[in-house]
Amino acid sequence: MLIENDLAPRTDKPLLKLSKISKNFGAVSALTDIDLDVYAGEVVALVGDNGAGKSTLVKILAGVHQPTSGMVEFEGELISLDTPGKALEYGISTVFQDLALCENLDVVANLFLGHELSAWQLDEVTMEVRAWTLLKELAARIPSVREPVASLSGGQRQTVAIARSLLLNPKIIMLDEPTAALGVAQTAEVLNLIERVRERGLGVIIISHNMEDVRAVADRIVVLRLGRNKGIFTPESTNQELVAAITGATENSVSRRVERKTTEHTLGAN
Template identity: 45%
Template sequence: MTGRELLALTAVGKTYGSVRALQDVSLTLREGEISCVLGDNGAGKSTLIKIIAGLHQHDEGSYTIAGEEVRLGSPRQALDRGIATVYQDLAVVPLMPVWRNFFLGSERGRFRLDTAAMRATTREALLRMGIDLHDVDQPIGTLSGGQRQCVAIARAVHFGAKVLILDEPTAALGVKQSGVVLKYVTAARDAGLGVVLITHNPHHAYLVGDHFTLLKRGRMAGSHPRAEIGLEQLTTEMAGGSDLAELSHELARTDPKERPPQ
């Protein structure tokens, strides 16, 4: 069962010069919920992430966090309000050990770091998420893509995120690693976070999602709670089902003699 509302975007729009990147997009996220945003390249997913994460400000509509209308001026402001974003490239330092990457940007103490405590905290935080990583001293670059995603998720949970935005976390992963990452996505939801999962893969979205928002050319192409849509319909809508059906219908009505030469 989902809890209180964490954030809401209502009829949000964004324009870059003469390019309308988003128009009339709405999304609501609650505690203990995974809201999946689906769309192909150019659908507006990246722009939506940047607005939620404080990188860009919306031009139209409203954005509220815990019921308060906001216009975030930076990712730090979003983070201070409990919104953590894990991008596809993860922004890790490959040669640094796992524990250093876990605390990157959140170190305490100006001149001296309690490295033993930081190592122990990293191990404990990973174990709480069910991630059994034997050596937190190994360079994070030696981990698989799926393991690095899981470390990033555990890090966000540990440092008090209320909202976790995941940008295509399974895009570059194989089947097994994708399954592992999705397992920890649900663990974040079970820990009470609200998760916005950005993806172009309806199969991955349907495995974990509670709500699905479809974007197409910067506009909403559908919004469905899980109980009201199946995987087949979700896949069809994402593939532009209505457009495909209309094209198929038109082709079927056209007499072959009247079709233009190939």
């Protein structure tokens, strides 16, 4: 269901507000006049075909790219995300698809990599306690915080990457294809983790090609096509509606399949 024009305005202010964000790479326009609001305690899904501008938008929010034009507001203040460090300072954390984990190190070392607690030496005990506490709060299925990351499943690695970003106490976390290449059980584990992150009051942005995963956890689904906004949808939206918005074609394999099943059902009833 398209809600862009029917959604009642919220009285609370968004954590993050993008207004007319555009990004050009030379003569190529990657994003044009993108608007996006993200509120505390909600999951917003960004969906779109390859080349829709999802990755470019995420990199702008992560401080990797700077917009050519437009405004970024965080907690009501106009900000400039000119470096990845600045994005982290504001509380915007990103878990990219490659996760950036060190497989030869254990879970604790990966969680605190670059943020080790130390005086004259590493405080291993405190780091281990904090690691266990956080993972228990997330109900993470990690056998041991001293387990090498190389021995963990895909879902467990995603959990470690998300937990690492939470140690910096972000207010918004962005997840790039968090369930890509995961099995059914591992996908369910990650989706449950996303819901627990939302329950902590964070704003969550997920980028995914999997419509079932998106509908399972998202509060709103924002469609990008060729670098432009193409609608905001509810989780109750059908695959037919989403595919039509993503591709720009109302006639596609999904719509034909739905029509065929409807016709078969009608004929069977008669």
